[in-house]
Amino acid sequence: MKKFIGVVLGLVLVGSMFMQSAQAQITLMQNKPEIDAQLKEYAATWEKASGMKATIKSCGGGACDLGQQLRADYSAGDMPDIFVIAGLEDYKEWSNIILDLSAEKWAAETDVAFKVDGKVFGFPVAIEGWGMAYNADMLKKAGIDPATLVNLAGYKAAFEKLDSMKAELGINSVVSMAASSEMKWVTAHHNFNSLLSNGLPYGDLSVVNSMLAGTVDEKRLAEYAEWVDLLFKYSDKAVLTTGNYDTQVGAFATQKAVFLHQGNWTDPNIKAANATFEMAFAPHGSMEQATDGIFVAAPSYYVINSESKNIDAAKQFLNDLVFTEAGNDYIVNKAGMIPAFKNITLQPTGPLSKSVQAYAAAGKVYSWNQYYFSTDFRDQTLGPIYNQLANGQIDKAKFIELMKAAIATLKK
Template sequence: MKMKKMLKAVTALVVVAAVVGMLFVSCQKPAPKTLTLMQNKPEIDAQLKAYAKLWGDKNGVTVTIKSIGGTSGGMGPQLKADYAAGDMPDIFAFDGLEAYKEWEGSILDLSSEPWVSKTSVAFKYNGKVYGFPVAVEGWGMAYNADMLAKAGIDPATLVNLDGYRKAFAKLDSMKKELGINSVVSMAAAVEMGWVTAHHNFNSLLSNGLPYGDLSVVNALLKGDVDMQRLKEYADWVELLFKYADKTVLLTGNYDAQVGAFATGKAAFLHQGNWTDPNMKAANATFKMAFAPHGSMEQATDGIFVAAPSFYAINKDSKNLAMAKKFLNDLVSTPEGHNYMVKEAGMIPAFSGIDLNPDGQLSKSVQQWAAAGKVYSWNQYYFSGDFRDKVLTPIYNQFAASQITKQQFIDLMAKAFKDNAQK
């Protein structure tokens, strides 16, 4: 009996020792390195994932890219859900002041990062740098130059409402001859509010004003509405909606809107140079460029150019050093340069990058910027909820002819006044 008890005891000790040994070995095994980036440009999803794989393999890291935007919903709600679940990404994009204020408790100060000295468009707040500029982007009205030439329309006339009225009417009368379904490819579905209540809205806020001029923004934030400027802007919105393909306008997603222009079925596109990869994918070889928005009776000679969004690093991330390296390598390595410019087709926001994008629309943005003919992006001085939940439905109702132009004007004016009282 004693021998049996002794054997049992020895066996138990061996088992315990084995378990402890396994636990010790498992504890010594390094945890796999991971990095998560959430971004708001679905049009570069494939290119960013390919670069992330390349960079991850080189640095021994598994990089997960989450692309939220376009018709897949806004990043704000997803970030809030991830925050509530304790699953915030290491790096995430934000689009401006209001978004920064919403997440400033989670955003790391990046002022001492090496890339800061190489850009003039980093996101700054109270003298400190918190955002890595994703790119420089711009938009006006993209036009098919070959088609305009065939119709005898000089793009130089596209600087105000009158110029666009004449051009749109002429193109509309030649739809069969030109092989187009509509003059303009424009989307105004609720899911496409970033086209109407973000990009188009900015025409009201900054068109014709010196770069950085916030006079219209500040007045509207106080509820003070320049009714003449708003009426002319409503004429512009009405003009775009009138000459747009109704199916694309009311139900079209990003691909439908961009695809109509890329395949020669529309003469104009209300989007920016971020569509260059789509043009390349569609083998769109016709000449194209940007003209100013014609949102006023007076002529304006510029397009909207700025950094579209910024990467922030989650200050509570367990991978701070790796997140910093990911961003810095975009600026400091040939692979990073190639991804930004050649693969994603973006205009780099940093000096010291010799590559230039191949896309015609990006080249057009660079030409406008080089000439100093640019207007600010001021839409982000208004909250995401105001743009998406208040303004977007107003544009959508106008597009669907559920409200008149006067009602559009009245609802917009009321929205600004109500917003000022909050």
């Protein structure tokens, strides 16, 4: 009898351990396909160290709409344990299932967590920035001082000179820019932010609030339209209208374009292309007045699904990114990101990430304000307007007209 009871207890214990093991697994949905391989590699490392499984799913970069995918997953009862939000509008959509993470250890190590009413809900994936990345070697060869790249006049002069030297420099275009329907995150997210925050104090929402009320400063919009038109004019038309992320970044990395309209997240891609030329960021030239900063912030945040059956494992995954050597190595060395946590002492080696850090250290930074507008407004309303201008279907005047009409629809 004792032997029978022992066997039963043993089976119960094994069954309990199996159930715990079965529960100790998480799914993370993230929006940066450029770090998909690195994150999956880290997940495998974490699995060996923790004994828990982490499945990584990537949806973003234009090929996959994260918002649509999350809605489909939620409807199917297959919501990930950890997923990404970009800002306030995303938080509003999912607030009923986003867990309060204020008590987590990592929250005390960052100044850029996503907060609502003083409570921490989002784990900052990294610190990122973008401006106009430039090939310093080519600018030097052309006799162009990067310090002049601070306004419309400076960029017009530089673009004209470089365009006249295309054969000598061996380039296909002055700028590598993408405005296809797949790349609306470059135009209607990142470039759009030039209109929203360039030249304003960090956190200034005056332009945002005016636009959300349906109005826009016409002088500011006209100068911004001049900037967009200038970028498109000096871009390779094939890359501009049909190119994807790899095509756009590749043109710069292989020195077929002098400028790249992207951010420091391209460091790993540029390194993989064996690019060795000197590079850095210059401010956007979307205004007549000179500006001296670039756009820097936490790009997105990991949040935990409060309905998950694996909350403890999800919490550990995030904490281990911050407090383990493997987690730190993944963030900085493998993914090439700038860490958002004060305890992480590793520094990125990528040249564009170093440039972002230099601007941030000097306080020469402007806000990311695009996420005060809904994804649908950016992607479905604004994206096609940029695409039409890129394809020559409308001119600059019509671009301004359509932008004003789109902004007018925001008035409540």
